[in-house]
Amino acid sequence: MKYFDINQNLSEDDIALRDAARQFAESEMRPVAKQLDLMSAEEAIAEDSPLWPFLKKAYSLGYHKILLPEYYGGLGLSPLQTNLVFEELGWGSFGLSIVLTVVSFPFYSICMTNDEELINKFVIPFCECTDGSIRGCWAITEPEHGSDILAIGEDYFDSDKMKGGVRARLDGDEWVLNGQKSSWVSCGTISTHAMLHLQVDPSKGMAGYGICIVPLDLDGVSKGKPLEKIGQRDLNQGEIFFDDVRIPGEYMFVDPDFYVPMLDIILAAANLCMSNWSVGLARAAFDEAFNYSKERIQGGRPIIEHYTTKQRLFDMFARVETGRAISRAAMNLNLQISPPHVEYSLVAKTQCTEMAFKNAHEAIQLLGGNGLTKEYRTEKLFRDARATLIEDGNNETLARHGGHILMEEYPRAPIDF
Ligand SMILES: Cc1cc2nc3c(=O)[nH]c(=O)nc-3n(C[C@H](O)[C@H](O)[C@H](O)COP(=O)(O)OP(=O)(O)OC[C@H]3O[C@@H](n4cnc5c(N)ncnc54)[C@H](O)[C@@H]3O)c2cc1C
Numbered sequence: 001m002k003y004f005d006i007n008q009n010l011s012e013d014d015i016a017l018r019d020a021a022r023q024f025a026e027s028e029m030r031p032v033a034k035q036l037d038l039m040s041a042e043e044a045i046a047e048d049s050p051l052w053p054f055l056k057k058a059y060s061l062g063y064h065k066i067l068l069p070e071y072y073g074g075l076g077l078s079p080l081q082t083n084l085v086f087e088e089l090g091w092g093s094f095g096l097s098i099v100l101t102v103v104s105f106p107f108y109s110i111c112m113t114n115d116e117e118l119i120n121k122f123v124i125p126f127c128e129c130t131d132g133s134i135r136g137c138w139a140i141t142e143p144e145h146g147s148d149i150l151a152i153g154e155d156y157f158d159s160d161k162m163k164g165g166v167r168a169r170l171d172g173d174e175w176v177l178n179g180q181k182s183s184w185v186s187c188g189t190i191s192t193h194a195m196l197h198l199q200v201d202p203s204k205g206m207a208g209y210g211i212c213i214v215p216l217d218l219d220g221v222s223k224g225k226p227l228e229k230i231g232q233r234d235l236n237q238g239e240i241f242f243d244d245v246r247i248p249g250e251y252m253f254v255d256p257d258f259y260v261p262m263l264d265i266i267l268a269a270a271n272l273c274m275s276n277w278s279v280g281l282a283r284a285a286f287d288e289a290f291n292y293s294k295e296r297i298q299g300g301r302p303i304i305e306h307y308t309t310k311q312r313l314f315d316m317f318a319r320v321e322t323g324r325a326i327s328r329a330a331m332n333l334n335l336q337i338s339p340p341h342v343e344y345s346l347v348a349k350t351q352c353t354e355m356a357f358k359n360a361h362e363a364i365q366l367l368g369g370n371g372l373t374k375e376y377r378t379e380k381l382f383r384d385a386r387a388t389l390i391e392d393g394n395n396e397t398l399a400r401h402g403g404h405i406l407m408e409e410y411p412r413a414p415i416d417f
Helices: 012-038 051-060 079-092 094-102 105-111 116-128 202-208 256-295 307-334 342-372 378-388 395-409
Strands: 136-139 166-171 174-181 193-199 209-215 221-223 240-248 252-254
Touching: 012 051, 012 079, 012 094, 012 378, 051 094, 079 094, 079 256, 079 307, 094 136, 094 256, 094 378, 105 116, 105 136, 105 193, 105 209, 105 252, 105 256, 174 193, 174 209, 202 209, 202 256, 209 240, 209 256, 252 256, 256 307, 256 342, 256 378, 307 342, 342 378, 342 395
Parallel strands: 136 193, 166 193
Antiparallel strands: 166 174, 174 240, 193 209, 209 252, 221 240
């Protein structure tokens, strides 16, 4: 269903990008997401999986490089255009939206360093890739450290008692990497490159981390089994192990001195994406409920004509619009400034994921028993939405981080654009 945009100043280019993304979401993402959802995690990445032709198509259209600057071969979208496209992709499939974005994360982050050598070696080939063969991942969570690793501002964050699950040791001009990342790494078992967070200075605990790029075909790298989970089953996840893996010194593109600010920058960007896709998911749930309410007859008339249904649909619509307003505003702010005002990304992520979850829940309720069956999209939306409350930082951890920023840094000086 067509959905009105409250912003009536969209340019022709904005509208064309949004409509193309909507078409892609409907005709490419939704059918593949449905198939992958019904497969086992192993089947979903097997040679004959529909995932591979999907990736090829998506890469050929440039959907893997939405966040990357035009200068290096990315799409170079404005913050508003990024928001418009991401919302459509989130409407199509939350899991596949993550796939298409996380594959770019190492390359997107390297762009921020302005390191020409790394950009030429890694970013340009990724942007030129049209067959889906170069795929990144963001490897931060560890079996022993989930929320810990994002807990900037907590008293234990920089304690030397916090032992990293992956550690780096300098040997001549090479880093030697050892340890394990958790099964939650998105695209973990299908990626070719990892953006790896790892402990470089153990005396600073979680604050003593650095970030490097690791081509995953190096000696000593191995991967676990793909993870089985309740929602976002179209998103591959799995462990990555490092056993005396050697990388050149220059692959460590963030050292402990700049680690905490960089973590905030990455978190701000990741949370913005999450908020945009969540609005798409909330809208998908609204669509399902709205369309069904027009068809389902109870009490001799379509349920949409009963007073309380109108009210419930309006509440769902209100969540989409509220979520869109904050996610768009936060994207507009934080994709234009550096360092970002992380608290706005945190507001957008926590609120939009909660609203998406509520809409998915309410859509099931409006469909009654049918809402629980595989015949309708609502049960998948609900399972997918449940995972959003945890991924990219569970919402309580993000709220604690936001509260810390408020405590330490408010009131802020006005932002001068
Ligand atoms: C779908 C999905 C995709 C993901 N993608 C990636 C990815 O691409 N890369 C990656 O590295 N990771 C990824 N993750 C991992 C994700 O970032 C972590 O799951 C998340 O940070 C929470 O960590 P945890 O699961 O270990 O929970 P824990 O940290 O163990 O939290 C468990 C509970 O304890 C609470 N808790 C924790 N600390 C405190 C505290 N200090 N005070 C009070 N309560 C506390 C939490 O709120 C939570 O309720 C993904 C996760 C999901 C679900």
